[in-house]
Amino acid sequence: MPVVVEAQNLQKYYNGFQAVAGIDFKIQKGQCFGILGPNGAGKTTVVAMIYCFHPVSGGKLTVFGNDVNNDPRTIKKRLGVVPQENNLDLELSVRENLLIYASYYGIKRDVAEKRARELLYFFGLSAKADQEVDKISGGMKRRLTIARGLIHTPDLLILDEPTTGLDPQSRRLIWEHLRQLKKNGLTLILTTHYLEEASHLCDDLIIMDRGVILDEGKPGDLIKKQVGTKVVEVDLEPAQRNALINSMDTLISGYQMAESTIYLFIPEDETKVMKALNNSNFAHTYQVRPANLEDVFLKLTGRGLSYEEDAGYESSSYAKTL
Ligand SMILES: Nc1ncnc2c1ncn2[C@@H]1O[C@H](COP(=O)(O)OP(=O)(O)OP(=O)(O)O)[C@@H](O)[C@H]1O
Numbered sequence: 001m002p003v004v005v006e007a008q009n010l011q012k013y014y015n016g017f018q019a020v021a022g023i024d025f026k027i028q029k030g031q032c033f034g035i036l037g038p039n040g041a042g043k044t045t046v047v048a049m050i051y052c053f054h055p056v057s058g059g060k061l062t063v064f065g066n067d068v069n070n071d072p073r074t075i076k077k078r079l080g081v082v083p084q085e086n087n088l089d090l091e092l093s094v095r096e097n098l099l100i101y102a103s104y105y106g107i108k109r110d111v112a113e114k115r116a117r118e119l120l121y122f123f124g125l126s127a128k129a130d131q132e133v134d135k136i137s138g139g140m141k142r143r144l145t146i147a148r149g150l151i152h153t154p155d156l157l158i159l160d161e162p163t164t165g166l167d168p169q170s171r172r173l174i175w176e177h178l179r180q181l182k183k184n185g186l187t188l189i190l191t192t193h194y195l196e197e198a199s200h201l202c203d204d205l206i207i208m209d210r211g212v213i214l215d216e217g218k219p220g221d222l223i224k225k226q227v228g229t230k231v232v233e234v235d236l237e238p239a240q241r242n243a244l245i246n247s248m249d250t251l252i253s254g255y256q257m258a259e260s261t262i263y264l265f266i267p268e269d270e271t272k273v274m275k276a277l278n279n280s281n282f283a284h285t286y287q288v289r290p291a292n293l294e295d296v297f298l299k300l301t302g303r304g305l306s307y308e309e310d311a312g313y314e315s316s317s318y319a320k321t322l
């Protein structure tokens with residue numbers, strides 16, 4: 001597979017502050033590549049260097065085989081960007097937002113109108129074409145921003161947290177569209193702090209924290225390697241926790257303690273752990289579930305999963321965040 005983006009020892013400093021600390025990765029054509037991490041991990045900084053907005057401070061970054069330092073114009077023409085913050089023109093209509101962007105790329109009016117029509121249809125926005133952007137929903141604004149990023153038929157689409165702050169239904173709809181785009185052969189780079197989003201969409205991902213890559217790989221492989229197949233969540237008195245861990249010995253591949261729960265990581269078969277728990281004298285309750293990316297992050301960082309923003313959706317098990 002041809003490589004679309006390659007970073008070697010990529011670094012970024014903001015006035016002496018190291019936001020990206022020398023990272024390496026490769027993104028192949030046709031992939032959905034995920035950059036996963038909590039607030040301040042460096043996700044936006046990395047993608048902004050790829051779309052030639054922030055200059056690189058050190059190392060090497062090539063996009064479509066061109067160095068971002070030498071050839072940003074060629075690179076920019078071939079990629080579309082969906083920025084983290086909505087920056088649509090609120091006073092213009094939905095259609096006009098697309099047409100004005102097409103004009104920046106020098107696309108002829110008739111070609112632009114046809115393309116806008118197709119994109120509005122694809123994103124389910126045809127009925128809103130003449131509506132002022134100010135008047136459409138948050139989910140629609142996000143879909144329009146993605147459509148705008150595709151107006152010049154780019155080879156690579158960069159999405160910086162495309163679904164942050166959206167309700168679960170709008171989020172799922174965007175996932176469907178992104179999956180379809182990938183099926184059509186588009187290469188996608190997606191930053192997110194939604195673990196389920198990364199699991200659903202990404203072929204390969206890097207988990208970043210504080211400017212470094214903690215691990216990388218396919219979501220399933222990462223889970224298997226870092227955690228195993230199952231997790232047993234045990235609620236237990238703090239005083240009894242160490243004794244429980246010691247009693248598990250080789251039955252578990254690792255564990256994490258959270259406020260009121262111990263997460264036991266199971267390499268393959270949970271039955272022995274369940275037996276040991278059932279036969280123990282500890283006062284506890286437990287549940288078994290498949291291991292997921294959230295466990296990977298917890299294991300890698302040892303930190304909790306709360307995310308200050310989007311508190312409204314945090315309690316739902318659907319939209320678990322880092
Ligand atoms: N323009 C800037 N000037 C100075 N520091 C910056 C600038 N942009 C980002 N930073 C800092 O660099 C670090 C990485 O920020 P970045 O925006 O890349 O993180 P992020 O992973 O995208 O976070 P979020 O999930 O909040 O969007 C943070 O510590 C941030 O404060």
Ligand SMILES: [Mg+2]
Nearest residue numbers: 043044045084
């Ligand atoms: Mg960001």
